[in-house]
Amino acid sequence: MTEFERMLVVGFDGLDYQKIKRYDCENLMLESFGKLDLENLPLKTPLLWSSMITGVRPEEHGIDSMLKFKGEKVRKYDEWLKKVFNRFGWSALKLRETVMHYLFDSSISAPTKENMKVDSIFEKVADSKPLDVPGHSHYPYIAGKMNVNAVYKKYPPVSRDRVVRDVEAEHLYRKKQLFENIGEHKLVMQHLHYPDWIQHIYSKEEKDGEVYNEMNELAGEILEEADDDTLVVFCSDHGLANGGHRDEAFYSVNTEIEEPVKITDILFRLLERVEFGRAEKVDEIEV
Ligand SMILES: [Zn+2]
Secondary structure (H helix, E strand, C coil): CCCECEEEEEEECCCCHHHHHHCCCHHHCCCEEEECECCCCCCCHHHHHHHHHHCCCHHHHCCCCCHHHCCHHHHHHHHHHHHHHHHHCHHHHHHHHHHHHHHHHHHCCCCCHHHCCCCCHHHHCCCEEEECCCCCCCCCCHHHHCCCCHHHHHCCCCCHHHHHHHHHHHHHHHHHHHHHHCCCCCEEEEEECHHHHHHHHHCCCCCHHHHHHHHHHHHHHHHHHCCCCEEEEEECCCEEECCEEECCCEEEECCCCCCCCECCCHHHHHHCCECCCCHHHHHCCCC
């Protein structure tokens, strides 16, 4: 039996399970709300979202980290620089950091579905719309990285204000896109990098109340826009505290779901509740 006509997934990157409770974000705590079981996976953004949308671990889907996707040249340089500079001690290490900063910044590119070794849920559902999903979609990753990496903190390429401006512009764009797509497809998944980026940039929880309140309000607007036939999933890929990722991801669903809810099974289990019109489409989905 299917209960819903369509599914809407909104990924709040880095939104922390404990903090959602602490700041009492009621719109983010739907009928089933809990800590998402990350199955001991490394706390790396593209790796985690890729695991969620493929239903398999990184060994199988092939998206294992950001650094792997630095340009080939840079990866070679880095290995070479490490070998050389490690011989010269501390000052040389600083030089390596500086060199890496410029090479890294100009060449980093986020992994996409071309790098993925298996099909994702979007290839399995005919009428699906992935929007900025890490590990799958082409999208700018640079804005957040600028103030995250230790190298960048030491040698910031641009001011924090500039980074925040870019982050806010990107967030505005994604929100607009999300609302344009609600109700338009069988499966819509919009990724919002904003909570992760902002928590990284400010890193000392000084801005947490503001960010969590804002995300709670956004969740409320999304719920108003989605109709009763829409299965709504809010979730994150990891939590975040003191500027670092932690194993406190959350899930929140407007229907009952039995625990434990794992990062590799949440979407596929919920998809079974959605009517796809033609039975053979549902049969094709591997659970
Ligand atoms: Zn993340």
